[in-house]
Amino acid sequence: MLEPLLPKGARAGRPPVWPRRRLIDGIRFRVRTGVPWRDVPVEYGPWGRIYDLFRRWQRNGTWHRILSRLRALAEAKGPVDPQARERLHPHRLSRNTPPIQGKCPEVSLLQHPLVT
Template sequence: MGRGDLTDEQWAVLEPLLPKGTRAGRPPVWPRRQLIDGIRFRVRTGVPWRDVPVEYGPWGRAYDLFRRWQRSGTWHRILTRLQSLADAQGAITWDLSVDSTVCRAHQHAAGARKQGNLQKEPPGGVFTEPDDHGLGRSRGGFTTKLHLAVEQGQKPMSIVITAGQRGDSPQFEPVLEKVRVPRIGAGRPRVRRSFPRSACDGRSWTGRLY
């Protein structure tokens, strides 16, 4: 097991949340755990897909799994389920912090068709792709801005993606509106209640949410 790979304890929690395979017969050559570790390596380090170490299996298989689950909303469902389990165990500290960071877009991010619905594989999958595709011009060049809400254990609660030149303050309410943790069993999902806009200072915010 490499540094940063899933531990046996983590895999025991994650495996039951994964989609069930539909193919009968022999098990796949490349186990899901191996491919998921390869995906996590790529996301953690930022290397090109082709540079994912061979120990994780063929990079094309890892990318195919990542892309299929991204388009089908599987990753989002897994995250939501993990949040529900953490909340049921009292592992979420409901003092949320909101801030943003800017990411420089890769040089190949430009050049996609303006009419994304005409692409061979339209973007977005089950989610609506923003008109600007989360790309814009800022002082850093061609950039994307990530607006993230986290609890005090640094677990992600919600994320909003905008073009790099978008201001932080207008996204304060949208990122909090996306906080929604379903309860295991009866009860409505946990969401944030009304939060005064005066609580934000234009850069980062912290507040107690219920």
């Protein structure tokens, strides 16, 4: 589902050492758990490479395009259940609680049920 939205590798040459899917899983692990980048398990790849991919896609708008596409898919499925937010985010105690400042939309994107 996300493959058409991801940037294509334009460079010819040596194949990547770490598969992109594994690096994306590392980004999702970091976002889901909230650990520092340096504490992402090595099984996802080197933390510097994972962080580099995250920042590169953040700067070039890839995360924004993916989020827009996922929102469009969700809206096409019909109205959203009003209690869905509470089910997806049980840590939110009140609807009146303001969102955490500085949280980028990429974080909510990676926790989206269509991404998992």
